[in-house]
Amino acid sequence: VLRSWIRSGQTVALLGSSGVGKSTIINGLKGSLDQETGAIRESDSKGRHTTTSRSLHCLPGGGLLLDNPGMRELQIVDSEEGIKATFSDIDALAKRCRFRDCQHTTEPGCAVVAAINSGRLEQRRLDNYHSLLSEEARNSQSLAEQRHSDRALGRFYKTALKTSRQFKSRD
Ligand SMILES: Nc1nc2c(ncn2[C@@H]2O[C@H](COP(=O)(O)OP(=O)(O)OP(=O)(O)O)[C@@H](O)[C@H]2O)c(=O)[nH]1
Ligand SMILES: [Mg+2]
Ligand SMILES: [Zn+2]
Known part of the structure; x- marks a missing residue:
């Protein structure tokens, strides 16, 4: 097959x-x-x-x-749009929430929670949506921190190299 x-x-x-x-x-x-x-x-x-x-x-x-070697875990980054597309039903409902930055948890006038209460949306699906988005945010943040410290280390190497060259050219 x-x-x-x-x-x-x-x-x-x-x-x-x-x-x-x-x-x-x-x-x-x-x-x-x-x-x-x-x-x-x-x-x-x-x-x-x-x-x-x-x-x-x-x-x-x-x-x-x-x-490939077996994966211990698969981390997702930069996938907010992909998640929104996968959960386009929730995204469409969210456009009708009272607040534009509604988190669909306890806010009044939340169209997503209303859909769950009326049985049009599964709670499990909303939970998955929330957990994927927060995992995405966490991974993207730690990746940004990692890149930042990589850059700082790169700058340190460069300065150290320059200083040592200056010393060498003196003697
Ligand atoms: N019964 C059965 N055993 C399988 C099958 N496919 C693989 N195995 C056995 O499962 C074990 C692991 O298979 P591998 O091919 O080494 O697995 P892998 O995914 O390459 O593992 P890593 O290299 O550790 O990432 C071996 O003992 C295989 O013989 C299957 O279809 N049926
Ligand atoms: Mg293998
Ligand atoms: Zn909402």
Whole structure:
């Protein structure tokens, strides 16, 4: 079934938690045992991070497969628009809330909460929307902080290099 999704000129990446069988699929499609695979831990059924680096594989008959190490977690950033598009029903309702910055929690005149109360919207869906948005905000913020400190470190290296060159040219 999978083979028909991988054609000449395409590169397909395998992503997923450790132990789900990414490398096993590659070996199966390649008809080889090139990729090492590892049994999952009996106690908690978790994978053991057998694959530790990325590698590209040519399939006989065309197509490339990319094996990846198992992911511990997938973080989402810069996806506010994507989330709003996925939850376009909530976004449409939100346009009718009394307050433009309504958080759809306890505000009066909230069209989203009204939709939940009348059974037109599932509470679970609103909860998912809220938790994805807050995860997105958290990740984007920590990414911005990380970039800021990377830049500060870069400036420090530059100054240190310049100072040491000045010292050297003196003697
Ligand atoms: N029963 C069964 N076992 C499978 C299947 N696919 C993979 N396995 C087994 O699951 C274990 C993990 O497979 P891997 O291919 O090493 O998993 P992986 O996703 O590459 O794992 P990492 O490299 O750790 O990220 C191995 O013991 C495989 O033999 C399957 O379809 N059925
Ligand atoms: Mg693997
Ligand atoms: Zn609202």
